[in-house]
Amino acid sequence: MTSHRASPEPDNSAPEGTGRRQFLGYLLAAPTLVVATRLIGDVVDPPKAAAAGLPPTPALADVYDLSDALTDATRPTANLITVEVREDGTIHHASPVSENGQGITTALAMVIAEEMSVPLQRVKVTLADARPELLFNQLTGGSNNLHAKSEPLRIAAAIAREQMMTTAAKQWGVSRNDLTVRDGVIRHPDGRSADYGSLATAAAALTTTAVATPPLKPRSEYTIIGTKQDRIDALEMVTGRKTYAGDLKIPGALPTMVHRGPDIGATIKSVENRDEVAMMPGVTDVGVITNGVAVRAQTFGQCIDAVRALKVKWHPGPLANESDDTVLKKLKDATIPMPPAPPGAKVLEFDFVNYFNSNTPLETGFAVADVRSDSAEIWYASKIPIIALQEIAQRLGLPQNAVTFHVVPGGGSFGRRLFHDPAMDAAEASQLFGKPVRLMWHRSDDFRHGRAHPMAVSRVRATYLGDQVLSYMQHHTSVKTDFGHGLGEIITGTLSKQELGNLSVAEGIYQLTTKTFYNFGLTESLLNEIPLPFWTSSMRNVYSPNVRCAQELMVDQLANAMGKDPLEFRLAYGKSEYHPVLRKAAELGEWGRKLPDGVAQGIAIADEYKHRICTLVEIDCRPETVNREVTPAPEEGYVTGPRVTKVTVVVEPAHVYDPNGFEAQLQGGTNDGIAIALTFSNHIKDGLPLEGSWDQGYYTRQWNTPREMTIHFLPNTYDERRTPGGAGELAVAPAMAAVACAYAHATGTMPTEFPINHNNELPFHPFPTQPPMPQSHTDGLDHAY
Amino acid sequence: MPEYSFKLNGEQVTVNVPGNVRLLWVLRDILGVTGPKYGCGLGVCQACTSHINGKAVNICSVPVEQLKPNDEVVTIEGLPATVGKDLHPMQEAWLKHDVAQCGYCQPGQIMAAVAHVNKARKGPGREIDDDDMDNIRNICRCGTYQRIRAAIKDGAENMPRGSRPNP
Ligand code: FES
Ligand code: FES
Numbered sequence: 001m002t003s004h005r006a007s008p009e010p011d012n013s014a015p016e017g018t019g020r021r022q023f024l025g026y027l028l029a030a031p032t033l034v035v036a037t038r039l040i041g042d043v044v045d046p047p048k049a050a051a052a053g054l055p056p057t058p059a060l061a062d063v064y065d066l067s068d069a070l071t072d073a074t075r076p077t078a079n080l081i082t083v084e085v086r087e088d089g090t091i092h093h094a095s096p097v098s099e100n101g102q103g104i105t106t107a108l109a110m111v112i113a114e115e116m117s118v119p120l121q122r123v124k125v126t127l128a129d130a131r132p133e134l135l136f137n138q139l140t141g142g143s144n145n146l147h148a149k150s151e152p153l154r155i156a157a158a159i160a161r162e163q164m165m166t167t168a169a170k171q172w173g174v175s176r177n178d179l180t181v182r183d184g185v186i187r188h189p190d191g192r193s194a195d196y197g198s199l200a201t202a203a204a205a206l207t208t209t210a211v212a213t214p215p216l217k218p219r220s221e222y223t224i225i226g227t228k229q230d231r232i233d234a235l236e237m238v239t240g241r242k243t244y245a246g247d248l249k250i251p252g253a254l255p256t257m258v259h260r261g262p263d264i265g266a267t268i269k270s271v272e273n274r275d276e277v278a279m280m281p282g283v284t285d286v287g288v289i290t291n292g293v294a295v296r297a298q299t300f301g302q303c304i305d306a307v308r309a310l311k312v313k314w315h316p317g318p319l320a321n322e323s324d325d326t327v328l329k330k331l332k333d334a335t336i337p338m339p340p341a342p343p344g345a346k347v348l349e350f351d352f353v354n355y356f357n358s359n360t361p362l363e364t365g366f367a368v369a370d371v372r373s374d375s376a377e378i379w380y381a382s383k384i385p386i387i388a389l390q391e392i393a394q395r396l397g398l399p400q401n402a403v404t405f406h407v408v409p410g411g412g413s414f415g416r417r418l419f420h421d422p423a424m425d426a427a428e429a430s431q432l433f434g435k436p437v438r439l440m441w442h443r444s445d446d447f448r449h450g451r452a453h454p455m456a457v458s459r460v461r462a463t464y465l466g467d468q469v470l471s472y473m474q475h476h477t478s479v480k481t482d483f484g485h486g487l488g489e490i491i492t493g494t495l496s497k498q499e500l501g502n503l504s505v506a507e508g509i510y511q512l513t514t515k516t517f518y519n520f521g522l523t524e525s526l527l528n529e530i531p532l533p534f535w536t537s538s539m540r541n542v543y544s545p546n547v548r549c550a551q552e553l554m555v556d557q558l559a560n561a562m563g564k565d566p567l568e569f570r571l572a573y574g575k576s577e578y579h580p581v582l583r584k585a586a587e588l589g590e591w592g593r594k595l596p597d598g599v600a601q602g603i604a605i606a607d608e609y610k611h612r613i614c615t616l617v618e619i620d621c622r623p624e625t626v627n628r629e630v631t632p633a634p635e636e637g638y639v640t641g642p643r644v645t646k647v648t649v650v651v652e653p654a655h656v657y658d659p660n661g662f663e664a665q666l667q668g669g670t671n672d673g674i675a676i677a678l679t680f681s682n683h684i685k686d687g688l689p690l691e692g693s694w695d696q697g698y699y700t701r702q703w704n705t706p707r708e709m710t711i712h713f714l715p716n717t718y719d720e721r722r723t724p725g726g727a728g729e730l731a732v733a734p735a736m737a738a739v740a741c742a743y744a745h746a747t748g749t750m751p752t753e754f755p756i757n758h759n760n761e762l763p764f765h766p767f768p769t770q771p772p773m774p775q776s777h778t779d780g781l782d783h784a785y
Numbered sequence: 786m787p788e789y790s791f792k793l794n795g796e797q798v799t800v801n802v803p804g805n806v807r808l809l810w811v812l813r814d815i816l817g818v819t820g821p822k823y824g825c826g827l828g829v830c831q832a833c834t835s836h837i838n839g840k841a842v843n844i845c846s847v848p849v850e851q852l853k854p855n856d857e858v859v860t861i862e863g864l865p866a867t868v869g870k871d872l873h874p875m876q877e878a879w880l881k882h883d884v885a886q887c888g889y890c891q892p893g894q895i896m897a898a899v900a901h902v903n904k905a906r907k908g909p910g911r912e913i914d915d916d917d918m919d920n921i922r923n924i925c926r927c928g929t930y931q932r933i934r935a936a937i938k939d940g941a942e943n944m945p946r947g948s949r950p951n952p
Contacts, residue, residue, distance in 0.1 A: 101887025101927045230883045237888030238879040238895060239872075240820025240861035247819035255814055281803050299802070299810035304826070362824050362832060362926040363889045411822070411889025412926050443825040631920050634829075660883055664929065668886060671928030694924050695829045703919045705930040776807050776826045780846030783828070784837060785904050 023152055025159045025213050027205035033085040034204070035160045037152040037213075081152040083112060083160050089184055089197025091118060091160070093153065094128035098383050099233075100361070100413035102728045103661035106231045110658055111150050114224040115157035115217055116164075118184035118196065125232065130385035130405035150657070155213050162214040167203040168194050228660045233409075245379050245408045246366035246440060253368050253436035254284060256429050257303040259293040259310045260449050262769035263687030264535060265317030268292070272311035280306050285433040290395075291421065291449075292772075294429040296437055301776070304442070308771035318533050319687035324455075327479065327532065327684060328353060331457040334530050336475045338461050345463035345470050348557050352460065352550040353753045356479075356682040357453040357675075358446075358689065358697050359539035363411025365422030365441035365450070369430040375402045376430075380423035381410025388420035392427045414672075415537040416451050418483070442773040444692035452682055452689070453539035454479035458550040462520065467562050469573065472520035472554070476547055480529045481506055482536045510543050515607055518555065518573045540672050544608060544733040546754070549677070552604040552737035553750055566741065567591050567603055578605045580714055581614035581650045588712055589616035589648030598622035599645075602742025606734040610654035611727070615670065615734035617706075618646040621746040630703050632783075637695035637764040641757055642746070644674050644706045644739055649731060652714040663711045665727035670709065673735025675700040677743070681758045690766040692774065698757075791852040793818070794863025804850030809833045811849045812860065820861035820892045824924065831923035834893040834900075835860045841900030861892035864899070875899050878940030886927035894923050894933055902941040913941050 028034040084092040091112055099105045109123040161181065168186045169176040171194075179186050187193045236242040261267070271293055278286045282302035286295050295306040332351070341347045368379040376396055382388045382405070389405040396403070410417050426439035441450070456478035463470045483506075510527035527543070559569035567586050571579060582605060585591075591601060595618065603616045621642045628640045649666055656662050679698035682689035691697035698704075736754075744750040753759060767774045790799040793816065800815050809826070812818040812835075821844060824832030828846040835844050836859040837852075844858075852858070864873045872880075875895050885891045901921060905913040918934050925933065 101885075101889075103886065230880065231885065233888065234880055234883055234885055237885035237891050238861075238876045239865075240892040242888050243819070244822075244889060246813075246823065249817060255810075282806075299806050299814040300823070300826075301806040301810040301814075302803070305805075360926070361889075362830065362887070362924060363822070364824070410887065412887040414926070440823065443827065443830070630922075634922075664883070664886055664932065667931050668928030671930060693825050693827050693829045695827075699924060699926060700928065700930070701924065702921045702930055702933075705928075707915050707934070709931045774827060777828050777846040778805075778848050778851075780808075780828060780843045781837065781851060783846075784840035784842045785900055 023155050023213060025155060025211045027159075027163060027209050027211055028082070029205050029208045030084070032087060032200035032204050033160060033163055034082055035084075035156045035163065036080050036082045037156045037159070081156055083153070083156040085160055085164070085196055085200045085203070087197050087200045089122060089195050089200075091116060091123045091196075093123070093125050095125050096128045098127060098381060098385070098407050098410065098413075098417070100381060100383070100410035100417060102665065103231055103658060105233065106229065106661055107658040108150070108153060109232050110224050110229055111153050112157045114222055115154050116161045116184070116196070117181045120224060120229055120232065122184060123232070127407040127409065129407060130382075130389040154216055158214050158216050159211055163203045163211075164196055164199050167199050171199075171202065225657050226659065229658060231661065242409060244363055244366060244411050245368055245381060246363070246438065248368050248379055248408070248438070250368050250370060250379070250436055250438065253370065253438040254296050254298060255300040255303050256294055256296040256426065256437040256439040257300065257307050257442065258289065258291055258425055258429075258439070258445070259295065259307045259312055260291060260445055260772050261314045261317065262772070263317050263320045264449065265319060265533060265687075266314040267317065269313040269315050272313065273309070277306050277309050280309060285435065286310075287429070287432045289425060289428040289432060291425055294425070294432065296429065296433055296435065300440055303440075304773060304776065307773060308775060310771070317687060322532065322687050323685045324355065324683060327455050328457070330530050330532070331455065331477045331479070334528055335457060335459050335477045336526055336528050338459065338473060338475065341461070341463045342470055345465050346561070347461060347463050348554065348561065349459070349461040350550075350554065350557075350750075350752060352458045352546070352553070354456045354458070354546040354676075355754065355758050356455045356534070356684060356689065357539055357680055358682050358691065359414040359416050359451050359453060359537060360443075360446040360697070361410065361412030361414055361416050364443055364446040365425075366439065367423040367426035368436070368438045369423070369426035370436035371396060371427055371430040374398070375404075376427060377404045377406070378423050378427055379406045379408050380420060380426070381408050381413070381417050382420050382423065383413060383417045384420070388423055391420070392424055395424060396427055396431055415453075415539045418537060419451060443694070444767055444773045447682070447691045447693070447697055448689050449535065451482075451535050451537040451539075453676075454481050454534065454536040456546050458546055460550050460554045462554055462558055464558060464561065469518075469520040469558060471522040472518070472551075473523075474525045474547065474551065475528065476510070476526065476543065477528045477530065478543070479532050479534055479536060481538065481542060483509070483538065514543060514547055517551070517575060517578060517605055517607070519575065520573065540669060541729040541732045544606065545673065545676060545736045548604065548606055548733040549737040549740050549754065552741055553744065556741050556744060557750065565592070570603065570605070574605065578607070578612060578614070581605060581612050581652050584712060584714060585614040585616045585648050585650040588650065588710060589646070591616060596622070598746055600742050600745035602738040602740065602745060604734045604737035604741060606730070606737070608730055608733070609727070611730055612652040613730055613734050614650045615673075615731065615738040616648045617644050617735070617738040617742050619643065619739060619742040619746050620645050621743065628703075634695060638701070638703075639679055639698050639757060639763055640703055641678060642743060643704065644678075644742075646708040647706045647735070648710045648712070649734075650712045650714065651730070653716050655716045656713065659713065662727045666711050666731040667709060669727070669729060669731030670735040671700045671705055673732045674704065674706075674739055676732070676755055677736045677739035679704065679755050679757055681755050683758070683762065688769060690762070692767040696764045696766070787850070789849045789852060790854045792855070792857045794859055795866060797854070800849065802849060805848045808844040808847040808849050808852065808858070812844070812858075818860055818862060822889055822892060824890070824893075829922075829924075830890075830893075831897055832890050832893040834896040834923065836896060836900065839903075841897050861896060864896065873899065874943035875902075875936070875940035877943065878936040881939060882932045882936040884929050884932040884936050886929055890923060890925045890927075894925065897921060897923050898933070898937045898940060899944070902937065902944055906946060913937060
């Protein structure tokens with residue numbers, strides 16, 4: 001066996017021997033050419049020295065961030081990434097990471113197309129079933145995907161290309177070095193040519209053999225990576241042909257729903273009318289599973305009727321006495337006290353409250369299960385399919401190798417699909433009924449019993465004297481975040497390997513995602529968590545939106561106290577690496593332009609996943625805007641409120657593979673930031689969110705989204721390792737912070753509760769908790785337009 | 786069980802199902818037409834938007850018994866045929882602007898967009914503008930709103946005036 005050290009970027013100037021991984025390539029015995037790569041060793045970067053200069057106290061994230069941790073965590077098992085060339089000339093890759101709209105399959109297809117010099121349309125990326133040998137590599141979280149996945153894939157694609165070239169050379173009796181390849185066609189100067197497809201069989205290996213890693217295509221020859229490309233699944237999506245879990249046609253898998261409890265974690269005492277409900281039209285089965293009473297019927301409409309008809313008695317769960325105000329009190333009580341301020345210093349201190357935000361994606365929890373006595377097959381858009389498979393196998397009492405877990409495309413995730421409870425519901429129901437099921441969570445299930453970004457209080461204190469900031473302290477207290485089974489342990493496992501101390505999972509992630517942006521002298525940022533068992537998760541980010549928002553509001557307070565313009569202050573105190581994004585955003589967004597009273601700008605920076613970002617927004621808080629109406633007005637429940645009218649986002653990226661997809665993620669992230677700053681939250685009452693639909697949980701709608709949004713990229717200059725980071729979460733924190741700052745400037749009142757409208761009078765009548773889901777309406781035709 | 790009949794994407798279909806079952810479930814669970822998506826079942830998210838007799842309707846809120854045999858239901862699957870092409874101009878515009886992220890809301894977005902363009906055109910000489918688009922209720926949880934707006938303006942330019950979504 002030969003091993004070759006492969007450089008991810010041949011024209012990379014990083015010193016030899018740092019941050020390089022060693023891969024083994026294989027030709028697998030198969031009818032057509034199949035190449036696989038496997039990681040065999042790793043050379044870890046020594047932590048870099050912190051930025052020069054005394055202040056501020058360096059934070060862990062300054063030298064090693066979450067993106068690095070996830071990449072390192074997935075390295076040791078980044079094995080067997082395969083690329084297959086078929087006779088029709090298409091190139092196939094079964095991705096071990098899931099697609100929930102991030103565009104990961106498109107970016108991976110671009111990597112293959114680039115390295116093999118084939119048109120992007122010929123690369124087909126599908127989602128791999130759960131593969132226990134890829135343990136921990138098969139997760140999609142922390143936006144690290146491309147970062148971790150692209151290198152072995154590029155090497156596999158390069159091996160495939162070389163194998164094609166040498167096969168053609170052999171057939172033609174010429175030297176490989178005389179051959180070129182373009183658009184999947186290999187050519188010799190004498191005019192002979194062959195398509196990859198025509199060589200796919202000849203290039204196949206008879207026995208599996210290890211091969212050398214060939215040189216990778218130099219960046220200067222890239223024609224696909226870094227250019228605007230459309231998503232490979234775009235046509236399927238606009239024609240309605242894209243198949244999500246609920247669209248699968250598995251024989252006998254009838255609609256199934258679950259009657260859930262009146263508070264989170266409630267348990268069933270008794271079901272009063274099971275037999276009666278089982279006789280309802282269309283209903284085939286009714287029975288108790290862990291999370292409630294499952295009902296299977298001919299249509300979902302009949303499931304809803306049956307779920308609503310069930311009479312169930314419940315034991316209250318562990319949160320039945322919790323509401324917004326009790327949680328807030330617990331968080332404040334748990335906040336780590338601030339040390340005394342230096343004598344003579346002026347002190348600014350605030351508490352910022354962030355309420356729960358539901359991460360409910362547009363596709364609710366859909367899963368299909370077909371459980372037999374000795375085997376099971378599951379379909380779900382899981383982000384951690386191996387863990388899902390293992391836990392489901394255990395619950396069903398089946399050996400792991402009797403369970404097949406198919407990963408299907410998801411209709412959004414935002415942290416939700418790190419959790420596989422819909423797949424578990426489906427598996428349990430299918431086993432109980434002895435029949436296949438196609439299970440769906442109602443929208444109100446998803447809001448009330450799904451996952452949410454945890455409520456948190458950030459206490460921030462800054463001290464200053466004259467124009468000198470002496471200290472900046474932030475004590476962030478949060479309801480415990482559930483990072484998904486296994487994910488947190490993976491990250492902390494890596495952390496301790498990197499000798500970064502004995503932090504807890506949450507502290508570790510907090511430290512990795514919380515950088516220091518300003519030269520504020522003594523700088524400290526601490527996390528404390530309270531163990532309330534809400535169903536929490538990350539949501540397009542973990543801590544940074546709340547932490548950054550509080551910090552940027554404080555920056556504006558300091559600027560104000562010193563009589564400085566917010567931009568001028570940021571350029572004076574912000575670390576110099578953020579100046580380019582600040583300056584460009586100020587220029588493009590026309591910082592300081594004259595605006596009417598009640599309309600104002602806000603600006604904020606962030607730095608994550610190896611990209612630096614600055615967001616500048618304008619918000620209109622004039623009464624005529626705040627009170628605008630949507631026509632035709634819904635009966636109740638929509639909110640308008642302050643309108644973000646214009647957004648400018650400037651990013652200095654580490655390295656962008658797919659600028660079109662990157663821009664889309666920044667647009668989406670910005671809409672998330674606007675939502676959590678202004679409108680989108682859960683109100684907790686007696687252990688359950690009151691929200692049950694999108695006219696209650698106010699994610700950004702067309703009437704609240706800015707008409708003008710400019711996304712601008714500065715040249716890639718920043719990450720010396722130049723492995724591409726994700727973008728799904730990057731834009732959320734600076735958008736939330738900039739909107740909050742703009743709101744403060746426009747109204748003269750600094751907001752301290754988020755979203756800003758959370759404690760307004762509740763604009764809707766909550767659905768009852770029993771029956772647990774509302775009935776569909778019958779007046780659709782009256783609203784035809 | 787009662788029988789209901791209507792036209793679906795140009796073909797007459799007949800189903801045996803209780804009359805209160807909403808059209809969304811009749812299409813998805815009985816007829817296997819899965820372009821219209823479930824996002825709430827409450828007439829809020831608009832993911833199920835389809836056309837009935839040329840107008841946009843939330844079919845999660847239409848009991849099948851309200852349909853008559855001559856009613857023409859068009860889902861995203863049948864939209865291209867309404868203009869006699871492989872893709873409707875609005876779908877072309879969606880591709881041009883690469884709108885979709887997870888894609889789940891997009892069939893409903895496109896069906897709504899076509900109806901909103903036609904609705905705006907009821908005003909003499911009017912075309913859809915940003916004020917009209919502020920009233921579009923369709924949720925996109927991936928936040929593709931900016932590209933949706935750009936695509937609608939583009940798609941409208943290529944939708945012949947006076948065109949209705951049904952033949
Ligand atoms: S599913 Fe019909 S409006 Fe949401
Ligand atoms: S593209 Fe995902 S919900 Fe719209």
